[in-house]
Amino acid sequence: MKNSTLSPLELVTEALHFAAERHAHQRRKGDAAEPYLNHLAEVACLVAAATKGEDANLVAAGLLHDVVEDTGTSRSEVAERFGEDVASLVMEVTDDKSLPKAERKRLQVEHAAKKSARAKLIKLADKTSNLHAIAASPPAQWDSERCNDYLDWAQRVVSGLRGVNPALETQFDEAERKARAAIASR
Numbered sequence: 001m002k003n004s005t006l007s008p009l010e011l012v013t014e015a016l017h018f019a020a021e022r023h024a025h026q027r028r029k030g031d032a033a034e035p036y037l038n039h040l041a042e043v044a045c046l047v048a049a050a051t052k053g054e055d056a057n058l059v060a061a062g063l064l065h066d067v068v069e070d071t072g073t074s075r076s077e078v079a080e081r082f083g084e085d086v087a088s089l090v091m092e093v094t095d096d097k098s099l100p101k102a103e104r105k106r107l108q109v110e111h112a113a114k115k116s117a118r119a120k121l122i123k124l125a126d127k128t129s130n131l132h133a134i135a136a137s138p139p140a141q142w143d144s145e146r147c148n149d150y151l152d153w154a155q156r157v158v159s160g161l162r163g164v165n166p167a168l169e170t171q172f173d174e175a176e177r178k179a180r181a182a183i184a185s186r
């Protein structure tokens with residue numbers, strides 16, 4: 001299936017279906033262990049709203065942003081199904097899993113400011129969704145220090161992403177405030 005044959009609505013629904021299949025057995029880390037697809041749907045919604053529904057490729061990339069990193073799907077399969085633009089966006093927000101975790105986290109901070117404006121939107125939405133999840137249901141196995149370290153790191157990544165969408169940046173700030181409050185009140 002080639003991207004060029006798909007209407008914007010078909011592209012987004014194909015991406016939704018593909019993401020649902022590939023992430024079918026994955027759950028979020030929080031106590032509620034929500035289906036991972038909830039996270040992907042939230043990221044897609046946030047980037048759709050940030051671009052007023054005018055960038056279907058970006059919404060599809062939002063749905064697919066973890067499919068290479070987490071499910072072993074290749075870049076070429078994403079490109080084949082959804083086109084080069086979507087595949088490039090996904091790869092811009094995909095960590096190199098051959099690196100140790102600490103190094104991947106360091107590189108997210110270092111590379112944030114160098115990303116394209118559209119990739120920055122996906123990253124901002126991703127971090128916002130992750131903080132919403134912590135606010136709603138902090139991972140039980142994370143103590144307060146680990147939660148706060150995560151929030152400090154997310155804030156450092158987001159400082160390199162700012163300037164692309166003030167409304168989404170405000171949503172991130174609000175999510176951070178709620179996550180810190182949720183951790184403090186445990």
Ligand code: ZN
Pocket residue numbers: 039065066126
């Ligand atoms: Zn994500």
